[in-house]
Amino acid sequence: MEKKRVGIITLHNWFNYGSMLQSYAGQKNIEALGYECELIDFRHPRVDNNRSYKLYKPSEEDAEIAKRFRGELVRRKAAFESWLPLYNLSPRLYSSEEELKGNKDYDIYATGSDQIWNVNFRMASSAYFLAFTDSHNKVALASSIGRCKWEMLGNYAQHIEKFRQVYIREQAGADYLSEHLPHMKDRIGVMLDPTLLVSREDWEAVARESSFGECSRGDYIACYATLDEEMEHMLPMLEKLHRLTGLKVALFGMMQPRFADYIENVVDVGPREWLSLIANASFVLTHSFHGTAFSLKFQRPFITYNDNLENPRKEGILKKFGLLGRIAHQANEIEEIYKTAIDFETVGKYMKVDIEESRDKLRRALDGCR
Structure with a gap:
C-alpha cells in the first residue's frame, strides 16, 4: 500500500x-x-x-x-x-x-x-x-x-x-x-x-554529533537566552547561582556576550551544540520555552526566568508537570528554588x-x- x-x-x-x-x-x-x-x-x-x-x-x-x-x-x-x-x-x-x-x-x-x-x-x-x-x-x-x-x-x-x-x-x-x-x-x-x-536517547545521539564531540556531563551552569533585555534581568540571577554553586557559567544564545570572571561566552553554537550544552549541564537557567522543555527532557535541574506578564508557553508546560515553582521573577527567589530538588522520576511518569x-x-x- x-x-x-x-x-x-x-x-x-x-x-x-x-x-x-x-x-x-x-x-x-x-x-x-x-x-x-x-x-x-x-x-x-x-x-x-x-x-x-x-x-x-x-x-x-x-x-x-x-x-x-x-x-x-x-x-x-x-x-x-x-x-x-x-x-x-x-x-x-x-x-x-x-x-x-x-x-x-x-x-x-x-x-x-x-x-x-x-x-x-x-x-x-x-x-x-x-x-x-x-x-x-x-x-x-x-x-x-x-x-x-x-x-x-x-x-x-x-x-x-x-x-x-x-x-x-x-x-x-x-x-x-x-x-x-x-x-x-x-x-x-x-x-x-x-x-x-522524540526520545531522550535520540536527542542525545544528535547532541553527540556536535562540534564539541563526545561531551560528558560538565560542572557548569548552562545559561541560554535569546534577548538582551531578558538577559539583563537574568544576570543578577546568574550571579546568585554562581555564588551558590561555585560553578562557572556557559553563556549562549542570540544576545550580546557578557563579561565576568565566572562567565564563558560560548558563541559557536548551532542546534547540535545547543543540545549538548543543555544535556550535559549541572544546572540550567533560561527564559526560553525550549530551554525549559529540554531541561525536562534531559532531566537537568533548572530555573526558568519569567517576567511579570502572563506567559502561557512557559507556564503551560511547567503547570502540566507540577513545576510552576521553578519560575523565578527576581534574584531573591533563586536560592529557595535552587535548593528545592526536582522529582524527575515522578515528572518522567507524567511526561510518559x-x-x-x-x-x-x-x-x-x-x-x-x-
Whole structure:
C-alpha cells in the first residue's frame, strides 16, 4: 500500500534553536507513524538570519566585540547551516504566499509547531494557516498562539475553521480558540511540543554529533537566552547561582556576550551544540520555552526566568508537570528554588503518559484524513 504524503509548513529555515529543533522533530514524529513527510520549503521573506553571524550592534564598542568573536560567529553560521540537511525538504522553494497557492503535492497538509499562529509575530503569514490549499485534509500540530488577542487572530478565523483537527501546544491557547470558535470545540485540543515526542536517547545521539564531540556531563551552569533585555534581568540571577554553586557559567544564545570572571561566552553554537550544552549541564537557567522543555527532557535541574506578564508557553508546560515553582521573577527567589530538588522520576511518569497521548492524537489526526 502506497504511503500517504504529508506536507508540513513551519519556520524550519529560521536560524533559531527552538524553531529548527521543533521542525526536525515534527517531521521525525510523522515519519515514525509510517507516513512520507516533507517540510514545505517556504522561506518567509521576513526571515532574517543575519543574527546568526552578525550579533552586534554597529557601535564602536560592539564592533570590537564582533571582531573578538569573528571566528566563533563564522562557525556558528556554519553550525546552523549544517542542520538543514537533516530535513526532508520539498523539491521546490517557495518565496511568497502567492507561489504556494494551489499546491496539490500532498495527501495531508499540516502546520506546526512553535509560535507560527502568533500573529503578533513579524513573520505572521496566512501560509501557516494553510490558506494556500483547498485540501480538506488540514491539521494543526502543537501550534502556539502566544499572547495573541482575537482582534488580530480573528482575521485568520476563516482559515482555522477549515481544519479537520486543531491541536494547540498550550491549554490556555486551546481554551481561547474554543471560546471564540465554539462551533469548533470538538476539533480543538492540546498536544505536546514535537520535541518532547522524540526520545531522550535520540536527542542525545544528535547532541553527540556536535562540534564539541563526545561531551560528558560538565560542572557548569548552562545559561541560554535569546534577548538582551531578558538577559539583563537574568544576570543578577546568574550571579546568585554562581555564588551558590561555585560553578562557572556557559553563556549562549542570540544576545550580546557578557563579561565576568565566572562567565564563558560560548558563541559557536548551532542546534547540535545547543543540545549538548543543555544535556550535559549541572544546572540550567533560561527564559526560553525550549530551554525549559529540554531541561525536562534531559532531566537537568533548572530555573526558568519569567517576567511579570502572563506567559502561557512557559507556564503551560511547567503547570502540566507540577513545576510552576521553578519560575523565578527576581534574584531573591533563586536560592529557595535552587535548593528545592526536582522529582524527575515522578515528572518522567507524567511526561510518559502525555507523550503517549500526544503520539496517539497525532496518529488519529493523520489517520482521520481520507
